[in-house]
Amino acid sequence: MNSSSIRYNRLLIMIFLVAVYLISCKKNTSDQPESALSLITNTKWQLNALYLSDSPYVERTNFTTQYYSSCELNDTYAFRMDSTLSRKSSDTSCKQMLLVMPDDGATWHLDSANTYLVIAKQNFFNTYLYNCKILTLNKNVMELQNNFRDYFNHPSAYIFSFRATQ
Secondary structure, three states: OOHHHHHHHHHHHHHHHHHHHHHHOOOOHHHOOOOHHHHHHOOEEEEEEEEEEEOOOOOOEEOHHHHOOHHHHHOEEEEOOOOEEEEEOOOOOOOOOOOOOOOOOEEEEEOOOOOEEEEEEEOOOOEEEEEEEEEEEOOOEEEEEEEEEOOOOOEEEEEEEEEEOO
16 A cells, blocks of 8 residues: 555545534534423413512512412413413313403513513403513423512512423
């Protein structure tokens, strides 16, 4: 074997190794985190708890039973791709105590940074507008914080804690 064929073989081996290296470095898209939009719309959610918190929003008080009857906690919320919110009751005899989280007919959207979920609904008597900060969002849990001022003008927040149903 002459020296030029040895160099040629080394060059082929080098090109092969570089190609294998580049192919093995290709990103695996299945390892990419799921987007906020995908997590919100591809999951059906059930309200797990409603907390009330005063500034600085460290301590939470569970107010679920004051605002929701137990049968309402089986309701399923679906955030649809067309920006509508659907709330389906699993118990037709269930009576709502108070309407804290908007139901069917509400609209929603994410802010441009995917850090706030805005939920709105207008009916004859009330206009609901929740500018909810996303505290937690994964395949199993979604927590949303909606700040407001209480009757004494103190900063407070509702924290809606949802769990995935599928």
